Amino acid sequence: MTEHPHAHTHACGCHEAVPYHHAGEARSLVEHALVLSKNWSGLDGNPAVVAERVRSNLHDLARCLSEDGIIFGHLKAFLCCGRSTLSFSVTRLDTVDETPSSHWPPVSPVDWMLTVNVLSLIHTEAVTKETLDALFG
Amino acid sequence: MHLLLFGGFLGSGKTTVINRVLRGMSAEGFAAAVVENEIGAVGIDDALISQTGVQVTPLFGGCVCCQIAGDLLTAVEKIEVQLAPDFLVVEMTGLALMDEIREVFARYGRPGLMLHTISVVDIARWSKLVRAMEPMVRHQLAGADLVLVNKVDVVPAGAREMEQISQLAGGAPCHGLSARLEADTAVWSLVQEALL
Numbered sequence: 155m156t157e158h159p160h161a162h163t164h165a166c167g168c169h170e171a172v173p174y175h176h177a178g179e180a181r182s183l184v185e186h187a188l189v190l191s192k193n194w195s196g197l198d199g200n201p202a203v204v205a206e207r208v209r210s211n212l213h214d215l216a217r218c219l220s221e222d223g224i225i226f227g228h229l230k231a232f233l234c235c236g237r238s239t240l241s242f243s244v245t246r247l248d249t250v251d252e253t254p255s256s257h258w259p260p261v262s263p264v265d266w267m268l269t270v271n272v273l274s275l276i277h278t279e280a281v282t283k284e285t286l287d288a289l290f291g
Numbered sequence: 292m293h294l295l296l297f298g299g300f301l302g303s304g305k306t307t308v309i310n311r312v313l314r315g316m317s318a319e320g321f322a323a324a325v326v327e328n329e330i331g332a333v334g335i336d337d338a339l340i341s342q343t344g345v346q347v348t349p350l351f352g353g354c355v356c357c358q359i360a361g362d363l364l365t366a367v368e369k370i371e372v373q374l375a376p377d378f379l380v381v382e383m384t385g386l387a388l389m390d391e392i393r394e395v396f397a398r399y400g401r402p403g404l405m406l407h408t409i410s411v412v413d414i415a416r417w418s419k420l421v422r423a424m425e426p427m428v429r430h431q432l433a434g435a436d437l438v439l440v441n442k443v444d445v446v447p448a449g450a451r452e453m454e455q456i457s458q459l460a461g462g463a464p465c466h467g468l469s470a471r472l473e474a475d476t477a478v479w480s481l482v483q484e485a486l487l
Binding site for chain 1: 301302329330331332333334335336338339342354385386388413415416419420423424426427429430471
């Protein structure tokens, strides 16, 4: 980012003199955060294909929300196929961290449920529920 | 009952750290319960923590440091009475401000409650986060009893960054780790030695 969200000048010396001078800015960031969470489910899916689609969509979301190569927030997804689960986490552009359960991958075809959470403190209008439905629905 | 409050920015690795801690506790025979706060309406972290076999009480749809503080206090009290675990672990949202949640417990929590606050920092994004959002980062570190500087497998924690983090955390002890790679017992030992 090339500018501070609160556009102060540093010249005031506030960080040294009064540590919580900008308390209101932290609260403002929280109050205006982008918070989206949604579920989808499918029947008789190929888990590898579903997982690749989730991976690809998370990369797309990251491109919408990233700044300076990082997410000022968190993209999370949880793919559940019975006892087998695969969780996805994105905090940096072009990196999707994945954590499979001990039973992953399941034998296809499987019924699956996907939960996606999108949390971002910047670019808060770049992604909507409709965006998520278009990607994952 | 000891209450361990885990905070830290979105995606810092709180859930991964907590899972390690819970497995470490279990290995030593301690009973634990978890309250999982997620700001969204549908949770993910509760499912991840449930895989450790620990009972999880979800608090969704708001942040416990402000919107649903009362729900957290009620949940803590209920769990202490009904389950009486050795440890109650609370994972706060990545937007929660540690100094505010401490204030909530100071004002409204049970007197004598053994409260320990742990802030998890993502060193891989630290320099950019603190440059762009210092007020938020500062409030998430202020009031922490222990800081876990996570993801050192991605970016090593330099001395300058550790000093900066420690200063923002009011001098709280700071330890680097990779929650993803460390053994369960190592993470739990680190928390135990620092806080208990």
